Amino acid sequence: MTERCDLLITNVHAATMDPSLPGAYGAVEDAAVAVTGNKIVWIGPRRELPDCTADQVIDGEGQWLTPGLIDCHTHLVYGGHRAGEFARRLGGESYEEVARAGGGILSTVRATRAASADDLYRKAEPRLKALMNEGVTTIEIKSGYGLDLDTELKQLRVARRLAQHYPVNILTTCLAAHALPPEYDGRADDYIDLVCNEILPAVAKEQLADAVDMFCENIAFSVEQCEKVIEAALHLDLPVKVHAEQLAATGATRMAARAGALSVEHIEYITAEDVAAMAESGTAAVLLPGAFYTLKETRVPPIESLRAAGVPMAISTDLNPGSCPIASLRLMMNMSCNLFGLTPAEALAGVTRSAARALGICCSRGVLRAGLRADMALWPMETPDQLAYEVGALRPAEIFVGGHHVTAG
Numbered sequence: 001m002t003e004r005c006d007l008l009i010t011n012v013h014a015a016t017m018d019p020s021l022p023g024a025y026g027a028v029e030d031a032a033v034a035v036t037g038n039k040i041v042w043i044g045p046r047r048e049l050p051d052c053t054a055d056q057v058i059d060g061e062g063q064w065l066t067p068g069l070i071d072c073h074t075h076l077v078y079g080g081h082r083a084g085e086f087a088r089r090l091g092g093e094s095y096e097e098v099a100r101a102g103g104g105i106l107s108t109v110r111a112t113r114a115a116s117a118d119d120l121y122r123k124a125e126p127r128l129k130a131l132m133n134e135g136v137t138t139i140e141i142k143s144g145y146g147l148d149l150d151t152e153l154k155q156l157r158v159a160r161r162l163a164q165h166y167p168v169n170i171l172t173t174c175l176a177a178h179a180l181p182p183e184y185d186g187r188a189d190d191y192i193d194l195v196c197n198e199i200l201p202a203v204a205k206e207q208l209a210d211a212v213d214m215f216c217e218n219i220a221f222s223v224e225q226c227e228k229v230i231e232a233a234l235h236l237d238l239p240v241k242v243h244a245e246q247l248a249a250t251g252a253t254r255m256a257a258r259a260g261a262l263s264v265e266h267i268e269y270i271t272a273e274d275v276a277a278m279a280e281s282g283t284a285a286v287l288l289p290g291a292f293y294t295l296k297e298t299r300v301p302p303i304e305s306l307r308a309a310g311v312p313m314a315i316s317t318d319l320n321p322g323s324c325p326i327a328s329l330r331l332m333m334n335m336s337c338n339l340f341g342l343t344p345a346e347a348l349a350g351v352t353r354s355a356a357r358a359l360g361i362c363c364s365r366g367v368l369r370a371g372l373r374a375d376m377a378l379w380p381m382e383t384p385d386q387l388a389y390e391v392g393a394l395r396p397a398e399i400f401v402g403g404h405h406v407t408a409g
Contacts, residue, residue: 002054002063003051003052003053004040004053004062005034005035005036005041005042005052005053005055006036006037006054006055006056007034007035007037007054007055007056007057007058007374007400007401007403008032008033008034008052008054008056008058009016009026009032009033009034009035009057009058009060009065009128010032010046010049010057010058010059010060011030011032011046011059011060011061011066012031012032012033012060012062012063012064012292012378013027013028013029013030013031013062013063013064014027014028014031014033014043014064014065014066014368015027015064015065015066015348015368015369015384016028016043016067016367016368016369017066017348017349017352017353017368018066018099018367018368018369019368021355022147024076024153024265024343024345024346025209025345025348025384026367026368027047027233027384028043028044028045028202028354030046030047031043031045031065031066032045032046032049032213033045033368033374034049034052034054034384035374035400035403036339036403037401037403037404038373038374038404039369039370039372039373039374040368040369040371040372040374040401041370042370042372043368043369043370046067046086047406051191053334054167054248057157058398060117060378063378063379063380063381063397064365064378064381064383064384065368065376065378065379066135066325066348066368066376066379066384066387067136067277067332067352067353067365067366067367067368067375067376067377067378068115068136068137068138068140068352068365068375068376068399068400068401069134069135069136069137069138069351069377070124070136070137070138070314070351070352070355070356070359070365070366070379071131071136071138071139071140071212071316071317071319071329071351071355072138072140072263072286072312072314072316072355072356072358072359073140073142073265073286073288073317073358074122074131074139074140074141074142074316074317074318074319074320075141075142075144075145075318075319075320076127076128076139076141076159076163076283076319077117077120077121077124077141077155077158077159078107078108078112078120078123078124078145078155078321079108079111079112079113079114079119079145080107080110080115080124080188080321081109081111081321081325082103082107082108082322082325084259084323085098085103085322087108089295089296090275092101095295095322095323096218096247099179099219099259100143100219103132103178103180103181104179104322105144105145105151106179106181108145108321108322109145109146109147109151109179109181109252110318111145111149112145112146112155113146115157117154117157117161119329120154120155120158121158121161121162121168121261123370124158124159125162126163126313126327127319127327128166128168128408129130129166129408130327130328130406130408131317131319131327131328132166132168132408133328133358133395133408134328134329134330134395134396134397135330135379135395135396135399136329136375137168137169137375137376137377137399137400137401138167138169138170138171138355138356138359138361138365138375139168139170139171139185139229140170140171140172140173140212140316140359141159141162141171141172142169142172142173142174142177142178143155143156143159143172143173143174143178143209144175144176144179144213144215145177145178146175146176146219147176147180147181147191149180149189149194149198149199149202150180150403151366152174152176152199152203153202153203153206153208153401154205156172156203156208156209157206157369158206159172160172166290166400166408167404167407168183168406169276169365169375169403171359171361172208172209172210172211173209173210173211173213174199174200174208174209174211174213174238175212175213175214175215175295176195176200176203177195177213177214177215177220177225177226177229178197178213178214178215178220179215179219179220180220180221180253180282188221188222189224189225190263192221192225192228192229194228195229196228196231196232197231198218200212200229200232200233200236200238201226201236201326203308204236204237204238208316209229209238209356210234210238210239210359211238211239211240211241211262211359211360212229212230212232212233212238212239212240212241213240213241213242213243213265214229214230214240214242214243214258215243215322216242216243216244216249216250216252217243217245217246217247217250217252217257218248218250218397219247220243220248221251222250223251223252225359226242226252226255226324227255227259230256230259230261234259237261237336238358239261240256240260240261240262241261241262241263241264241265241358242255242256242257242261242263242265243263243264243265243266244256244264244265244266244267244270245264245266245267245268245269245270245274246266246268246269246291246323247266247268247269248269248285249269249270249271250269252264252324253267253270253274253277253278254273254274256275256283257274257277257278257280257281257283258277258361260281261281261283262283262287262315262357262358262359262360263283263284263286263357263358263359264278264283264284264285264286264336265285265286265288265316265318265390266286267285267287267301268292268297268300269298270301271301272300272302272305273284275302275305275309275311276305276309277309278309278311279311283311284308284311284312284313284314284354284357284358285301285311285312285314286314286315286316286320286358287313287314287315287335287336287340287342287350287353288302288315288316288324288332288369289315289323289332289333289335289336289339289340290317290318290319290323290326290331290335291318291323291324292335292339292340293335293339294322294323294324294325294326295323296381300339300341302342303340303342303345304341305342307346308325312351312354312356312357312358313346313349314324314351314354314355314357314358315329315332315333315342315347315350315351315355315398316329316332316351316355317329318331318359328391329351330387330391331391332351332392333347333348333351333387333388334347334389334391335351336388339390341388342388344384344385344387344389345384345385346379347387347388348384348387352366352367353366353367354366365408373390373402373404374400375400375401376399376400377396377398377399378395378396378397378398378399378400379393379394379397379402381394
């Protein structure tokens, strides 16, 4: 460590989430953390802290320091709302029935196409702030409510604009292969050609996306069609992610694993073969308990199989207007424990190191370790178990992005 640092935090307990350290949380009690620039330069027991001076010293008052939380799957930029569909589902209609009747994703597509970029930005701001106020320092935002070139670009530009104006890390994902737009009814292959030949190249040219996603499902696109999207994305040097096996077993997970996908997301219907393929490829599983809850699903992802195989299990909000209009990653932690059977430590790993893995950024964040980004949250709690246990009242006392204290504004 250098003799001088920018920020020194002492008198804290650190839930480092570093798997190389003992214990479920990789905890270092009575710790100190030194930051220079945007990176941690030293972390360890306070008694071992080398002599140093700091421009800013913070007394953590015995609180717990964690990595900044990471929401690795959101659809945060969209127009309109779907409260009416919520009422219809409560009346007995399924998500698939609503979608096939012209609702679902396509209703949001109509609203998003009609909205200006400024409208989309203003409506996205409260959702972004809600996540930031919970200690979220990195957020993925998908497109997918345009389903045409102009609107897909509009969504992604709005997401990039949010990143310019808010102190949070935002990664963007092009999800143009989200649903079949009405003007391509009966011509799914033609639409996939549009995605591969026009939308993705335009997105890549403007550097608007960090990854490409697709919805491989019976109500969306087939494995064969998604393979074309994967090929086009990889040709443009864009990593891929896949919405897989949310409603039925399709083989999408094995397809994603063969392609070296960063993650597969939802995965309620994956098989033992799928789990083995993910373990071999290093593909992360993204669990979305909020959508499971909202849609009243009953098929639980095979958590024990994923755990036994060592597949990283990320947790995310899936914040979207239809299946999960919930801007609370902390609530997702609680749901993952109560609905899916994760431990509180697995839940925190799911929104830190495993979420970083799902976004392909585990080399820079998700763990408190020297050399990684100083994205951190300081919590007034007695044990890290409280993060998955207590929702609402427990808020971070301090949030740091790249070593700088931030607020959502």
